[in-house]
Amino acid sequence: MTVRDYLNIPYTLLAEPVEVEGGDWLRRLSYPELGDIHAQGLDVEQVFLEIERMRFAEILRRLQQGDLPPVPRPPLATSTPGWWARFLGLGDEVTAFLDKSPEEYRQSRSN
Helix, strand or coil: CCHHHHHCCCCCCEEEEEECCCCCEEEEEECHHHCCCEEEECCHHHHHHHHHHHHHHHHHHHHHHCCCCCCCCCCCCCCCHHHHHHHCCCHHHHHCCCCCCHHHHHHHHHC
16 A cells, blocks of 8 residues: 555544533544544634644654554545645645655655
8 A cells, every 4th residue: 555545545534513611512523543633613614624634644644653544444546635735735745755655655754
């Protein structure tokens, strides 16, 4: 598998309303299959962008440490992680490594 494949895995996205102090309600999104990563806020679109940045960061962190992310489902063939990386402001940090193996990615990031 390549970095692209890991970024194309369709992890389950959990969305739930959360009541906070004062009776306000926030939207919380999380990827439970990736551990304890979640984002919350009033605007679900902004929360979605934040959780996607966190998903990319968590997958790349795991690959860099040699701790392969879980693969609960096969990678999507039609996803475009390069576009998403640029849209999320991660651009060159991700796109240069999309077709590398986890080992190649780890070696290139340790230099």
